[in-house]
Amino acid sequence: MNADMEKIWGKTFAKRTEKIKSSVIRELLKITQQPDIISFAGGLPAPELFPIREIEEACRYLLPRLGQKMLQYSPTEGIQQLKEFLAEKMQKYGVPAEPENILPTHGSQQALDLIGKVFINEGDKILTSRPTYLGAIQAWNAYAPEYMTVRMDDHGMTVDEMEEILKNHKIKFIYVLPNFHNPAGVTLSLERRKKITELAEKYDTFIVEDDPYGELRYEGEDLPTLISMKKERVIYLSTFSKTLAPGLRLAWITAPSFVIKKLVQAKQGADLHTGTFVQYIAWDVADRGIIKAHVKKIREVYKRRRDLMLEAMEKYFPKKGVKWTRPEGGMFLWVILPEGVDTAKLLEKAVERKVAYVPGFAFYPNADDGHNTMRLNFSNASEENIVEGIKRLGELLKEELGEK
Amino acid sequence: MNADMEKIWGKTFAKRTEKIKSSVIRELLKITQQPDIISFAGGLPAPELFPIREIEEACRYLLPRLGQKMLQYSPTEGIQQLKEFLAEKMQKYGVPAEPENILPTHGSQQALDLIGKVFINEGDKILTSRPTYLGAIQAWNAYAPEYMTVRMDDHGMTVDEMEEILKNHKIKFIYVLPNFHNPAGVTLSLERRKKITELAEKYDTFIVEDDPYGELRYEGEDLPTLISMKKERVIYLSTFSKTLAPGLRLAWITAPSFVIKKLVQAKQGADLHTGTFVQYIAWDVADRGIIKAHVKKIREVYKRRRDLMLEAMEKYFPKKGVKWTRPEGGMFLWVILPEGVDTAKLLEKAVERKVAYVPGFAFYPNADDGHNTMRLNFSNASEENIVEGIKRLGELLKEELGEK
Numbered sequence: 001m002n003a004d005m006e007k008i009w010g011k012t013f014a015k016r017t018e019k020i021k022s023s024v025i026r027e028l029l030k031i032t033q034q035p036d037i038i039s040f041a042g043g044l045p046a047p048e049l050f051p052i053r054e055i056e057e058a059c060r061y062l063l064p065r066l067g068q069k070m071l072q073y074s075p076t077e078g079i080q081q082l083k084e085f086l087a088e089k090m091q092k093y094g095v096p097a098e099p100e101n102i103l104p105t106h107g108s109q110q111a112l113d114l115i116g117k118v119f120i121n122e123g124d125k126i127l128t129s130r131p132t133y134l135g136a137i138q139a140w141n142a143y144a145p146e147y148m149t150v151r152m153d154d155h156g157m158t159v160d161e162m163e164e165i166l167k168n169h170k171i172k173f174i175y176v177l178p179n180f181h182n183p184a185g186v187t188l189s190l191e192r193r194k195k196i197t198e199l200a201e202k203y204d205t206f207i208v209e210d211d212p213y214g215e216l217r218y219e220g221e222d223l224p225t226l227i228s229m230k231k232e233r234v235i236y237l238s239t240f241s242k243t244l245a246p247g248l249r250l251a252w253i254t255a256p257s258f259v260i261k262k263l264v265q266a267k268q269g270a271d272l273h274t275g276t277f278v279q280y281i282a283w284d285v286a287d288r289g290i291i292k293a294h295v296k297k298i299r300e301v302y303k304r305r306r307d308l309m310l311e312a313m314e315k316y317f318p319k320k321g322v323k324w325t326r327p328e329g330g331m332f333l334w335v336i337l338p339e340g341v342d343t344a345k346l347l348e349k350a351v352e353r354k355v356a357y358v359p360g361f362a363f364y365p366n367a368d369d370g371h372n373t374m375r376l377n378f379s380n381a382s383e384e385n386i387v388e389g390i391k392r393l394g395e396l397l398k399e400e401l402g403e404k
Numbered sequence: 405m406n407a408d409m410e411k412i413w414g415k416t417f418a419k420r421t422e423k424i425k426s427s428v429i430r431e432l433l434k435i436t437q438q439p440d441i442i443s444f445a446g447g448l449p450a451p452e453l454f455p456i457r458e459i460e461e462a463c464r465y466l467l468p469r470l471g472q473k474m475l476q477y478s479p480t481e482g483i484q485q486l487k488e489f490l491a492e493k494m495q496k497y498g499v500p501a502e503p504e505n506i507l508p509t510h511g512s513q514q515a516l517d518l519i520g521k522v523f524i525n526e527g528d529k530i531l532t533s534r535p536t537y538l539g540a541i542q543a544w545n546a547y548a549p550e551y552m553t554v555r556m557d558d559h560g561m562t563v564d565e566m567e568e569i570l571k572n573h574k575i576k577f578i579y580v581l582p583n584f585h586n587p588a589g590v591t592l593s594l595e596r597r598k599k600i601t602e603l604a605e606k607y608d609t610f611i612v613e614d615d616p617y618g619e620l621r622y623e624g625e626d627l628p629t630l631i632s633m634k635k636e637r638v639i640y641l642s643t644f645s646k647t648l649a650p651g652l653r654l655a656w657i658t659a660p661s662f663v664i665k666k667l668v669q670a671k672q673g674a675d676l677h678t679g680t681f682v683q684y685i686a687w688d689v690a691d692r693g694i695i696k697a698h699v700k701k702i703r704e705v706y707k708r709r710r711d712l713m714l715e716a717m718e719k720y721f722p723k724k725g726v727k728w729t730r731p732e733g734g735m736f737l738w739v740i741l742p743e744g745v746d747t748a749k750l751l752e753k754a755v756e757r758k759v760a761y762v763p764g765f766a767f768y769p770n771a772d773d774g775h776n777t778m779r780l781n782f783s784n785a786s787e788e789n790i791v792e793g794i795k796r797l798g799e800l801l802k803e804e805l806g807e808k
Binding site: 004005006008009012013014015016017020042043044045047048050052053055056059060063064067068069070071072073074105106107109110113117118119120121124135138139141142143172173204206232233241245246247248249256257258259262265266268269270271272273274275276277278 | 408409410412413416417418419420421424446448449451452454456457459460463464467468471472473474475476477478509510511513514517521522523524525528539542543545546547576577608610636637645649650651652653660661662663666669670672673674675676677678679680681682
């Protein structure tokens, strides 16, 4: 049967389909989905914190009153109430946004895809950090760009290499994850934020600022977003997935209205519009101040989990040649092991011990890098499981590094 | 400000962005959105029929029980319960589908986009009817195919020309709207269904069967779907938008699992997965038999509206050289006026009289055709407005054709 299918369909796929193959990582992660495993591999919020009752209240309140609108087709541009709410929210963060600067999308993943569709020609060069967010690479690979990368340190993506690259290459855009970087866990310093926006202007390019975790800060001071510094050259992405619930698939783009118009046209062809029903629910929940209260709660819980994970790592992880980041927020931390350790191979042994992580090589757009790194998620597992999982992982690493 | 934006962004758009310009039609339709207009232009279901209470019940029942799952990330492949329901539904229609043959999407529009992404290389040839569904053209234009078209008659797309084209061109796929064609209102005959599936095999191509209205039949017998005749060469699309509510943005693809796998990979990059929340709601509502009962109600109401529109057209429309289709189901009928009438120009006058339609040229993929045609929607307006609107339109047409 499959041979027949291969014969009929095998040669019909578009060239780009080669580039949108399922990632190695996805296959790898399948082995981590056994029910009794302690997984630090995903990027899931803690489901026990979801404001389920409040969302049910929103349904119960809204449907009898606005049901006919909530269930009908709606404009590609998004529903006005939600856009007004989001524009105001952006204003509070120092971005003079109006509803015409906002486009609700089916998650930030769709925002990344629409940006790819609207901007990337085959061979266009995108400047990003190494490591960088896997989902962006997956979205953009369908449009066949090249990636130019700069290394990261404790203050985020480095800017010295960046100017070299900008000087020598026409860069379509710079992709920046400013806060609590996924996967690296670090936050871009204020100085570098300024520098990157200056470079974007100097070399006449633009910035895609991807900020899903900005509100999940557990210590230190909020830093201004890049869009607040140079709004005419930044497309800013944020989402309800981390502050409310990812199952709604709701995020938004903030950009110059000139750009939003093009993104709207692309979205019209891509899926007509974002779900009317979920836009109304998110608007109601946000408008009643529930997200604000909810974020406060998440911050407390995730901070505790982060602290617990860091403590456990201190206690159980080998020390020699092993480093990890101490994120000020977000959901991930990043471990760098000694050169020569292959975290992809090691994953099998970890899974045997019922603990999982994401091998870091997956986050390097130009392959063959980061083999000695791993990403750990601290938002999803229970406190008990965090300690137990880190203990198991620490023991494995110690054996692997010959410390035991 | 806009000049500045043009300067910064104007040259950065990808080449394909030219092709995904907002359609002329969209601009035209903006003038039809005045509140006091009787619009036959949209393709909206009747909102007063939405099963609002039943959807609220689903929220109230499901959230306390399955809230943590409904609000969490879920597999790109879709939630198992919904896929099982849909596979069974397809089986009832003679398609031996399993859950692995089903992929839930954000509306059929996303299904069309994913098909474009996975299959269309620049310059690939797609065979479709003229006229054809506008949304498909919008989705696929981003991938820059060529369109080869065959004319339609009262029995759907014609097959004589089709074989000529298949003989002389490598066709990537044949796009078929079998039931109550949008915009033409006609249904593909059984004989032609068979013929098209045979042609697909003979010329080693495949079929995209787009069937949003299949369940909305008001008279006559259901005809077998093309996928039930040759499941190994058909990608079949259907949706909850017409039978439940478009605001949920929920549709599904049925195809060989070999093809579903590729579509899943593309969807992963496009938006990660279809909203978990709405998948659960649709599953619950469908599983409780509510959609079935709802479809029965819709059929009655839409049939009455269709009949009323046809009666009013009989009464008010000019006769000489004017033809229209009598659809056995769906939401649209199609009017052909004498050569020389330009329905795009006429729309302005219609809007002055507070009635609107879609000029038919919009449905011709290779432009410059169908200037004397229009599409009328009969599902959305009230009975009173249908009669009044057709009266106004009839009077305008009579004046235009000099019958008054």
